[in-house]
């Protein structure tokens with residue numbers, strides 16, 4: 094099978110990440126980069142092209158697929174330009190700044206008959222896949238809550254990420270991944286209502302904290318929380334905290350860290366209406382929150398998953414050659430954008446929103 098020949102627009106943070114991965118990947122030939130800022134092309138690897146403009150890259154007959162890794166507010170115009178030149182497209186997340194932009198992109202890519210998908214490689218994050226595997230196994234019984242949280246410790250948002258007009262803010266940046274994961278965890282379930290608290294804790298324009306509660310029609314309430322300003326003096330070598338918690342009536346599971354550690358926890362006999370034992374704790378005497386009777390708590394290992402971000406492009410290659418579907422489908426990315434609109438409305442009004 095012939096290599097898929099890709100040209101990338103944008104040689105910033107993500108452009109460099111793609112360069113590292115795609116130059117080593119079988120089945121893909123990375124041709125080169127364009128960037129609006131020529132300085133950004135100075136360290137493009139030897140052997141790759143440095144296009145003098147996006148137009149030159151897009152119109153290079155060798156380029157089959159244009160990967161768009163420029164700022165969020167550039168995605169719409171670049172997707173349209175590449176589609177009109179007949180190129181297939183992978184666009185970075187968030188695919189667009191609004192539903193209107195995305196609908197326009199879909200109309201043009203369909204008219205031009207080109208393949209169009211979005212780089213949501215975090216569907217392969219091992220922590221997420223572990224939590225999903227626990228959920229899919231069904232061994233927690235009726236799950237009532239799923240919590241996904243991410244905290245950063247130094248508060249720093251930088252460059253264009255601090256400007257609304259450029260698509261900055263954490264909802265666009267990480268929120269789009271965290272919401273995409275949650276929706277993909279239970280693809281058949283619809284959100285009945287949601288409530289969101291969104292804040293600019295230390296940034297003037299853009300959000301750097303959000304908590305989103307979503308009540309699904311499968312009776313699960315999902316919570317997604319992110320903050321970039323969780324100062325701590327105990328970070329050691331950890332610059333992030335990542336946590337999942339799944340609670341069901343037959344067990345709980347916690348999954349911590351991007352290289353996930355955690356357990357499934359069950360009880361040997363249901364601790365339901367057992368006689369309350371008076372226990373003294375730091376919080377004072379308690380009967381409901383005291384330690385369980387000896388031997389009642391059982392733990393199991395989390396399932397092992399074997400996933401990594403390369404898997405996104407492995408799927409892309411197979412799908413490009415017609416062997417399977419693209420994992421990331423445009424209607425799924427549209428649903429996440431619609432959800433983010435509802436989240437913003439709830440954040441603005443302080444009211445819960447009916448959705449779907």
Ligand SMILES: NC(=O)c1ccc[n+]([C@@H]2O[C@H](COP(=O)([O-])OP(=O)(O)OC[C@H]3O[C@@H](n4cnc5c(N)ncnc54)[C@H](O)[C@@H]3O)[C@@H](O)[C@H]2O)c1
Nearest residue numbers: 103104105106107128129130133162163164165167185186
């Ligand atoms: N999938 C992921 O995990 C992930 C991670 C980080 C960033 N991203 C996405 O990648 C995109 C780029 O983010 P980044 O962090 O690399 O930003 P960045 O600022 O580091 O890099 C963006 C690059 O695009 C260039 N650029 C801007 N407008 C352009 C245009 N019209 N034509 C050509 N080049 C242009 C800039 O000069 C810069 O070099 C964003 O959409 C972001 O959301 C995705």
